[in-house]
Amino acid sequence: MEFKDYYEIVGVSRDASQDEIKRAYRKLARKYHPDVSKESDAEQRFKELGEAYEVLKDPEKRAAYDQLGKNWKAGQDFHPPPEWDQGFEFHGGGFTGADAENFSDFFESLFGRAGFRQGGGESFHQQFHARGQDTHAKILISLDDAYHGATRAISIKHTELDQHGRPQLKERTLNVQIPKGVRQGQHIRLGKQGAKGIGTGEAGDLYLEVEFQAHPFYQVEGKDVYLKCPLAPWEAMLGTTVKLPTPAGKIDLKIPANSANGKKLRLKGRGIPAREPGDLYAVLEIALPQANDEKSKQAYRDMEKALNFNPRAALGV
Amino acid sequence: MAKQVLKIIHGEILEEEIMLSLAQLCRRSSMSAESILEMMEYGVVEPYQASQDKWLFKGDSVSRLRCAQRLKRDLGVNTAGAALALDLLQEIDGMRRRLRRLEQQLK
Numbered sequence: 001m002e003f004k005d006y007y008e009i010v011g012v013s014r015d016a017s018q019d020e021i022k023r024a025y026r027k028l029a030r031k032y033h034p035d036v037s038k039e040s041d042a043e044q045r046f047k048e049l050g051e052a053y054e055v056l057k058d059p060e061k062r063a064a065y066d067q068l069g070k071n072w073k074a075g076q077d078f079h080p081p082p083e084w085d086q087g088f089e090f091h092g093g094g095f096t097g098a099d100a101e102n103f104s105d106f107f108e109s110l111f112g113r114a115g116f117r118q119g120g121g122e123s124f125h126q127q128f129h130a131r132g133q134d135t136h137a138k139i140l141i142s143l144d145d146a147y148h149g150a151t152r153a154i155s156i157k158h159t160e161l162d163q164h165g166r167p168q169l170k171e172r173t174l175n176v177q178i179p180k181g182v183r184q185g186q187h188i189r190l191g192k193q194g195a196k197g198i199g200t201g202e203a204g205d206l207y208l209e210v211e212f213q214a215h216p217f218y219q220v221e222g223k224d225v226y227l228k229c230p231l232a233p234w235e236a237m238l239g240t241t242v243k244l245p246t247p248a249g250k251i252d253l254k255i256p257a258n259s260a261n262g263k264k265l266r267l268k269g270r271g272i273p274a275r276e277p278g279d280l281y282a283v284l285e286i287a288l289p290q291a292n293d294e295k296s297k298q299a300y301r302d303m304e305k306a307l308n309f310n311p312r313a314a315l316g317v
Numbered sequence: 318m319a320k321q322v323l324k325i326i327h328g329e330i331l332e333e334e335i336m337l338s339l340a341q342l343c344r345r346s347s348m349s350a351e352s353i354l355e356m357m358e359y360g361v362v363e364p365y366q367a368s369q370d371k372w373l374f375k376g377d378s379v380s381r382l383r384c385a386q387r388l389k390r391d392l393g394v395n396t397a398g399a400a401l402a403l404d405l406l407q408e409i410d411g412m413r414r415r416l417r418r419l420e421q422q423l424k
Contacts, residue, residue, distance in 0.1 A: 029392055035384050036406065046391075134345075151325055175323035179330050184414065188328035189335060189376070205345075207331065207380075214421070221418040222411075228422065275333055283422065 003078035004106045006052035006065060014070065018059065025053045051103045061111060080109050129199030139188070139208040141178055143215050143225070146272050147247040149180035156206070160196065176208070181274040183223050186210050218247065223278025224271045230287045231255065246270055246280055253282055261286045335376030336365065342374050346382045353382065359400040361385045 007014050012024045031037060032045040039045070055061045072078065137156050145152065153175050159167045174193065182188065187207045194204030212220055219226040229244060239257035243250055248270065255265070263284045271278025291297045329335055342362075343350055356362055362381055364372035384406075385399040394402065 026393070033388070033391055035387055036402070050391075131344075153323065173323060175325045177325050177327045179328060179334075181333075182330050185410065186333070187331035187377070187380070189331045190326050190328045193326065208328065219418045219421045221415055226418060226422060 001078050001105050001109060003072040003076040004048070004052070004104060005072065006055050009048050009052040010056060012056075014066070018057070021053070021056050025049065025057070029053075048104075051107050054103070055107070055111070065110070078106060130197060130201045132195035132197040132201060132204035134204040134207060135194040136207045136209065138211060139176070139178075140211050140213055141182075142213050143218055143220060143247050143272075145178045146182050146210075146212065147180070150178045152176055152178055154208070158195070174206075181223075181272060181277075182210050183272055183274060183278075184210060184212050184220060217245075220272070223274045223276075224281060225278065226281045226283055228285050229253070229255075229265075229282040230285050231259070233286055233288065236261070236284060236286050244282060248273075255284070259284050329376075331376040331380075333376075336373045337376060337378065339372050339374070342378055342382070345379045346386075348382060348386065352386075355396055356382055356385055356400075359396045361396065361400045361403060 007016070010021060010024050011028065012021055016024070028049050029046070032039070032042045032049060034043045034046055037046075055065050068080075135156075135158060137154075139152070139154055141150070141152065144150070153173055155171055155173045157169060157171050160170050162168050174190070176188070176190065179188065187209050190206040190208065192203040193206035196203050217227060225247065227244065227246070229242065231240075231242070235242065235255060236259045237257065239255055239259070241252050241254050244253045246267070251267070251270075253265065253267070259265075261284060265282045265284065267280040267282065269277045270280035289296060291300050337345065339350060339353065342348075342353060346353070353362070357364070362374055362378040365375050366373045381403055385396070385403055388394055388399040388402055389396065
């Protein structure tokens with residue numbers, strides 16, 4: 001078992017006052033709260049922080065922890081010295097209550113583990129019924145799947161209690177129907193595919209958070225889809241009709257004359273086919289032919305002569 | 318090795334296709350009606366269609382309620398603070414998505 005340096009986790013020195021510990025904890029709790037933080041290890045950090053604070057906020061537990069000595073380094077192999085907690089009086093008997101099932105083995109070896117499992121036993125399980133927990137996972141789908149709907153096999157890792165009540169990591173594969181019109185950030189609910197219930201309680205639900213794979217030419221925001229439409233200068237200025245791909249098939253798009261670079265043309269209802277369908281935007285992007293041979297250079301010279309054009313007129317020069 | 322044929326599981330989109338009554342919301346969020354009513358007072362969740370005696374909540378109300386509950390428990394904010402944090406988090410999420418789209422477009 002690894003030694004945990006609770007002072008390092010909370011980011012205070014060993015002689016910090018209770019007030020300093022509280023302030024440091026609150027600041028880090030906001031930073032690493034899994035609902036707020038975008039850092040990938042936020043959940044883990046937040047758990048560790050809670051555990052550290054559980055010990056340091058309580059002067060009795062803190063004194064007992066301090067007694068282990070200063071020479072331990074985080075991560076070092078650790079076994080509590082025999083009868084290490086002799087001479088300490090812990091109020092509240094079972095030492096700790098809050099969320100103790102999430103705490104580390106290190107914590108457990110020092111301060112014990114409250115409640116649930118110790119009070120267990122066969123008869124307990126026979127009489128206790130509860131709905132299983134809802135579980136969450138992410139699913140990466142293509143934009144095509146959102147336009148047309150699809151069936152995708154996904155594998156989900158989950159923990160299950162074995163017959164001795166120990167958690168086991170298991171993997172299972174589900175064949176999921178992706179509903180047409182689903183958007184990024186939405187959740188697909190799969191009824192009764194979450195954690196198993198206890199006793200006769202029914203299983204919880206599984207929620208899949210939808211993300212899209214990046215696409216080489218479509219960008220998605222909400223239910224709207226954006227597509228860059230490159231145009232030759234004469235196409236943009238004289239107007240034309242161009243062929244464009246959309247996730248629902250090719251279309252003909254009419255480009256009005258005198259279209260400026262960056263202009264957005266909206267194709268109503270051609271975005272993601274949600275209940276109220278999104279729109280497709282073609283963002284015009286004027287592409288300039290290179291002047292790398294005599295013929296093209298001449299064409300630019302002719303343009304220069306024919307047009308009295310100052311692109312910096314707005315700058316006053 | 319025999320290939321297992323898996324049944325196709327049909328899902329519903331939480332944010333669009335699911336509407337919940339107050340009783341269903343209580344069950345799914347494991348919260349009492351009283352605490353949901355308090356969350357409603359502060360706009361954490363809003364009934365979608367309030368006819369005379371029936372409230373309907375959007376499916377994502379469950380995750381909003383749970384998130385508000387966690388923020389209250391873990392950070393010591395009150396219900397008004399949790400509601401504010403939820404709205405700001407949603408706004409940030411929208412801005413992140415817009416930023417990502419614009420960045421991709423510039424490539």
